[in-house]
Amino acid sequence: MKEFLEQYSLYRTYTLHEEYDVRSKNFIIPPDFIGQTFEYKCLNEDAFRTFEIELEKSYEPYYGFDYKIPDDFIIDGKLNHTFKAICKCMSCKEYHIEFSLHVFSNLPIPKALIQGPISRGFGNNSTEKKVEPKATIFIEKVGAYPEIKITPNKFISNYFDRETNVWYFKGINALDKNFGIGAFAYFRRIIEKELIHLIESIKQLPDSHTTEIQKLLDKHNENPKVSTIYENIFEYLPNSLKVLGDNPIKLLYNQTSNGLHSLTEKECLEKAQKILTLLEFVIKKINEEKSEIKELKDTIKGLK
DSSP, X not given: OHHHHHHOOBTOOEEEESSOOTTSOTTSSGGGGTTOEEEEEETTTTEEEEEEEEOOGGGGGGTTOOSOOOGGGEETTEEEEEEEEEEEETTTSSOEEEEEEEEEESSXXXXXXXXXXXXXXXXXXXXXXXXXXXXXXXXXXXXXXXOOOOOOOHHHHTTSOHHHHHHHHHHHHHHHTTOHHHHHHHHHXXXXXXXXXXXXXXXXXXXXXXXXHHHHHHHHHHOTTOOHHHHHOGGGSOGGGXXXXXXXXXXXXXXXXXXXXXXXXXXXXHHHHHHHHHHHHHHHHHHHHHHHHHHHHHHHHHHO
């Protein structure tokens, strides 16, 4: 839930429950969300602070429900309702944000679980049958005040040139609006242009096998259409990029070979998000190691 509240943009769905069981009823009706905390930027203090969810007084009649879900939140047998969460900064006690949250299920919830409590006993004395619901419960933000603004990561935008930054900004905005095909197209374009640039940067890191990476680069420059550099670079990467257990450079390169129009909008959206996460990881590690070396050089210079 913290991940959803802190990071998810409008209309991007988050899975609350798979094969929902009423006996684990967290985050189904509005009162379930009271007291949930997460980190968000307080504009009063111009810093990230802890926020806590409150509800308006109009939701008080729904407090205290245990295993019974009020009929107000069910449409055609499915869970389907939208409510306003008021999220207040716990530091300044004044600044707040509001999210309109839509909670819904993909399938009807069995009536035995809606109309009343279910027996906790499953022995011979139990008069009720155990029901195994198959519904999945989702949540999405359908409104926000103030408006959610997309802010590029500085360590990424500082790494790219002006042209790539235009694609990066368009890509993250497409992700924010759930335009999967558009986001995937922009991130593929970034990979096609920047992958060799990333390898050049990695080559300069102290823990890299600089000579071997340069040999791969020389072969690639002789025949750029051959992809052996992406296949063979893993053993020469610094340990910080080997921790994944997979070759991050090869994984990024493979995304450029997928047919864009053979994927659904949802598949493109998922791939674009994963590409962004992996790009951020690689560039962050490059920046961290470069910064560490600079600090050490400055320290040594100061000791001379």
